[in-house]
Amino acid sequence: MFDSLLVAADYLTGGINLAYLGLGVVIGLLFGTVPGLGGATAIALLLPLTFGMEPEQAIILMGGIMGAVSIGGSVSAILLNTPGTAPNAATCFDGYPLTQQGKAGLAIGAAATASSIGGVIGVLILVLVLPIAKTIVLWFGPPAFFMMAVLGLTSLTVARGNMLRGLIAACLGLFIGFVGYDDIGGTERFTGGIEFLWDGISIVPMLIGLFAIAEMMKLYVSGGPIARAGSAARITGTRQGILSAFKNFKTVLSGSAIGSIVGSVPGVGGTVASFLSYSFTAQSSKDNQNFGKGDVRGVIASEAANNAKDGGALIPTLAFGIPGSAEMALFLGVLVLHGMDPGPMLLIERESTIFMLILALLTATIFSGTLVLLAARYLSKIAHVDSAVLIPAVIIVSLVGAYALHGSIGDVFAAAFFGLVGYVMIRANYPRITLIIAFVLSGLMERNFIQSMIMFRGDWLKFFGDTTTVVLFALSILVLLIPLIRFVRSRRRMA
């Protein structure tokens, strides 16, 4: 194993290969920052171009993209309240309020640092668990995936404000998630015969609408720049942001651990990971009344998890060839195009190639974090750009991003529609985040619940015959009980 690592390191640092890594990082940052594009689009566009490359160069380029996308996405989440990618959504909670307070530099500094450290820890955890990766993947069947979704739903408790409105938003998210063809029941649901809706609503146009477009509508009505009048005219705080990540190292560690574990769940791991990390931090921290209003720990928790998830997503990929994320699915296509067969033998037959990917991911995480930190003071100025300039620019880029997803005008209409929905939700004080969480989890919950009930021939008690499922169920109960326990303790202290 050590020899393969040395071979990989030697190859990665050779001449043009570092240039490929740098190119991947820049592309990843750009695609991550623009809402709607993301790593999957970047890899899809570049996939044909890798045809003429050496396989290792193609892998280094893709590793650069995957390592940088999340950090890029945090920039738009902080500055525009629009997550660049779905897993960045939790960063909006506290990142955007910090921008409104003129502390964008602080938020970006904290996010970039936490992302880099989280990415490094995620890769280290991956390397440590590689020998037992297959065992870990085999722990999670349909019952455990369902319970993972239930655990993810518990992160809805972070939604501040009116509980009833939060529940309504969550129900709406679940309902939207059910639109489309149900390939277990074999029926189309709520499509109205429209072919575009056959595959359901994509999360990207939804995010673009609910956040980017809705925020620009809100900004249009309020006028002025994003940063409120009276907030610091000078852009400072990047250094403080970096230091805050180290001051809150426990948060970075917990976020990284959650990101790695949850990120290994194929399909939705990344988004759920960042929300769970945020939820855990918000509920377990002392003096947590400022979460959702500009607490930098919220940014640190979600971004550490967000980057650590990339290491986690590689676990099922390397163990069995199951992509842990959309980017990973495309990355497997790159591997096959270059003569490598994703599956259980990949790690055995191509150990040095896999280590090259891991090192590329690690290096890209650090490199992209550094680039963002260097650019932070310039990026922060976006918060002071007048809305007359900012709004059309953001809306155009957002709608282009929505179209770029599948080349479908339907996604553009969907983004516009959810823009209206998002604005109404802002005005009526309904939490958009709970809608997104529920939407993301709806498919995972429904599919795995039904599969479990088919497996158990309708006997739901058999859910508790699976150890992993029981552990996740217990965690869900614990997460729900934490606020209650804290409430009882604080009442006792007052008494």
Next chain:
Amino acid sequence: MTEKRKPITAWRVAVLLFTVVIAPPLGAELSDDKISIVIPYRPGGGFDRAVRTFAPYLARQLGEDVTVLPENLPGAGGRRGATKVYRAKADGTTLGIFNLPGIVLPEILGEQLAYDLRELSWIGRIESQSYVLLVAATSSVKSIDDLQAASTISFLSTGYGSSVLAASQIAADVLGLMGKDPIFLAGYAGTADYLVGLIRGDGNVALAPVSSAAKYIESGDLRPLAVSGEASGRAGVPTFADLGYPELTPLNVQRSVAGPPDMDPELLEMIRAAFLRAAADPDFEKAAEKARLELSVLDGEDAAQAVEANFNFYEKFKANLRNPNAL
């Protein structure tokens, strides 16, 4: 497991003779030097890989200035891409790659579609793969007889309307397993997902294309019991026919290329000839091996007949294909 390639010497010789000695008539011409091949799935998958590997060689045979561009158009389980090809102008500039029987099943299952596969202008087939019947390596089932003696049967597959679920339902009937009230645990996202489910023990049997199953067999995680098709090939186990179940021989997955209906006959023959020359190109063979394509080339007429054979086969077993998990 040993890899065996089907010899294609006979038809390659025929094509070479045709191109060198007879020289094809080039009366028909393309209306544009850019041809797109619609791939009805996302980039990175098997269909995408097949087209991207084949496209440059097809372009080479169609003319110096011709470019063949893969165009991903995912959505609606392949129906979106199929519809685009069906409605395209019949001038040879829009072709598509099709999944058989994946794209055949919706019609068999009674769905109203915007296209008719039998009307398409079939250019040729690139790949065909047999299905292999699998159990977990840790399973006590070592043969079809053992499977038939098992107390419970649970097939794993992708969702309703997929080739794998349909193949599983047909196999369960032919192998006499329906009397055990088998579970059809459908709805897995992809082949790798349900094969890992099989290893984990979500169910106890599954069918999968040979190339997808090979890596799990090689790693010792899955055990093959039988394979469809005429010969055991890569799977290294007896065929269903050898074991007394010849009805399962036609189970396979094919990747064929077609153009819109009513293409000019001369134009169609020109493109078909170019397709065969491209497929016979030794450089393409090397590229196909590197990309792990299961080459099984057919000309346009045979590809069209294979489509008809698909319809006939699945029509015969239509009664087995109701949704086992309908709510």
